[in-house]
Amino acid sequence: MTNYNHKYIFWVGAFATAFGVSCSTLKYEQPNAVIPDTFRHGTNDSTAYLTKDMITNKSIANIQYKEFFSDPILIDLIDKGIANNNDLKVAVRQIDIASMAYSQTKWNNVPTANLTLGAASVNRPSDNSLNGMTVGQFLGQKYIADYSTTLSLSWEVDIWGKIKARKEGALAVFLQTQEAAKAVQTRLVSEIARGYYNLLMLDLQIDVTEQNLKLVERTLNMIKVQQGVGLTTSLAVQQQETARDQILATLPALKQTVVAQENILHILVGEVPGPVKRSGSLLGIKEPGYLAVGIPAELLANRPDVKSEELAIRQAFASVKVAKRSLYPSLNITAQGGLNSFEANQWFKVPGSLFGTAMGSLAQPLLNGKRLKTQFKQSEIMLEQSELKFKQTVLNALGEVSNYLTSIEALQKQELITNGLVKRAEESVKTANVMFSNDLATYLDVIVAQNNKLQAELSIANIRKQKLSAYVDLYRSLGGGWQ
Numbered sequence: 001m002t003n004y005n006h007k008y009i010f011w012v013g014a015f016a017t018a019f020g021v022s023c024s025t026l027k028y029e030q031p032n033a034v035i036p037d038t039f040r041h042g043t044n045d046s047t048a049y050l051t052k053d054m055i056t057n058k059s060i061a062n063i064q065y066k067e068f069f070s071d072p073i074l075i076d077l078i079d080k081g082i083a084n085n086n087d088l089k090v091a092v093r094q095i096d097i098a099s100m101a102y103s104q105t106k107w108n109n110v111p112t113a114n115l116t117l118g119a120a121s122v123n124r125p126s127d128n129s130l131n132g133m134t135v136g137q138f139l140g141q142k143y144i145a146d147y148s149t150t151l152s153l154s155w156e157v158d159i160w161g162k163i164k165a166r167k168e169g170a171l172a173v174f175l176q177t178q179e180a181a182k183a184v185q186t187r188l189v190s191e192i193a194r195g196y197y198n199l200l201m202l203d204l205q206i207d208v209t210e211q212n213l214k215l216v217e218r219t220l221n222m223i224k225v226q227q228g229v230g231l232t233t234s235l236a237v238q239q240q241e242t243a244r245d246q247i248l249a250t251l252p253a254l255k256q257t258v259v260a261q262e263n264i265l266h267i268l269v270g271e272v273p274g275p276v277k278r279s280g281s282l283l284g285i286k287e288p289g290y291l292a293v294g295i296p297a298e299l300l301a302n303r304p305d306v307k308s309e310e311l312a313i314r315q316a317f318a319s320v321k322v323a324k325r326s327l328y329p330s331l332n333i334t335a336q337g338g339l340n341s342f343e344a345n346q347w348f349k350v351p352g353s354l355f356g357t358a359m360g361s362l363a364q365p366l367l368n369g370k371r372l373k374t375q376f377k378q379s380e381i382m383l384e385q386s387e388l389k390f391k392q393t394v395l396n397a398l399g400e401v402s403n404y405l406t407s408i409e410a411l412q413k414q415e416l417i418t419n420g421l422v423k424r425a426e427e428s429v430k431t432a433n434v435m436f437s438n439d440l441a442t443y444l445d446v447i448v449a450q451n452n453k454l455q456a457e458l459s460i461a462n463i464r465k466q467k468l469s470a471y472v473d474l475y476r477s478l479g480g481g482w483q
Helices: 003-024 052-056 072-084 086-105 130-139 162-228 234-268 296-302 304-325 371-437 443-477
Strands: 112-123 144-157 330-341 354-363
Touching: 072 086, 072 162, 072 234, 086 162, 162 234, 162 304, 162 371, 162 443, 234 443, 296 304, 296 371, 304 371, 371 443
Parallel strands: none
Antiparallel strands: 112 144, 144 330, 330 354
């Protein structure tokens, strides 16, 4: 065997070994995140809130918002928001941009081609130069004219999978934009629902305030009658008038807040500000009857932000592969052909003016200021960063679900206690009025009883709204709302 054959076998073996190493050492694996078997729920002194069905049944993240919400007007608002919200439209258009970028990467394996339809140049060398004397001697003129029409082809052979890795990175970015749009839609659904429930709470607060205002007015009239017959003093009248005015002063602020909340809802659904229809009272809204939360591992598939961070890891991993394989030799093939002539009248004479060249080169980067190696090290660090962000996003998601589960449980207890307070406050007002009319209680007792009733009823409205909002936030934190 000749020395030439030994060298050939050596280089082929080295090439194959390098190729095998490059393809085998960089294989994507989903990062490990610490995920418990169940969500933490409830306080330390509370009974278990999650039932077996809530853990084993399909998560509410997998049902559409039209199944989760029962109010038809709320569902209509969400439909309008998904169709018209400008932020969501921007996110969707971003998908189109990323889709075009991904489609473009499919052409990276295709040779690039450039066609020069016509190029003419004139070169007039110095008379005292060798070129000038040669031109004058052989052509009998002092200039050289050149006319050409050229088709150039260039192709980098993807021997290491570098172009394929770029395509993988572009695909990850494209999928990220889809998850980003899902996240925008999920957030939009929750914002519309919370805004609608807040509007119903304000309506209820106005109704409660007006009812209590009528009660205070009746009591004031009764005190004035008693003052007329000498059973009470003007101070009692003044105190009750103060109580009335304090309640009365809250109404303009509540009504202004209603207008602001209506405007916010219209902006969310992509409409000009205006009034918003309501289907009924906050107390008449049915709570979601289906609250299965599934297992924490489902967050990896359901939460758009978690999926987006996992795709960010894929994109960073693809960048590592590109940077790694940029250190290897690149095989480039170029070809050029067309028509060329020194005389314009001979330019398109075939076959005399035809020319063609082809060349292949294997170039190994050597000294480039460590630029390629630095890029590779940086890409590895960015991959590590993306893995840490993914793990942190998972932890945040687990914390959110746990917080909303605990919040729902706490609000249920608060609602039960506050309902009892409302009933007792109503009885206290009746008792105080009867006792005051029989001179067995002072006007201060009446005012205190009325104020307690007002505060208890306002509290139940606020708790009810918080509870419904917590259901919405639980739904969002599990990843639902974008289907």
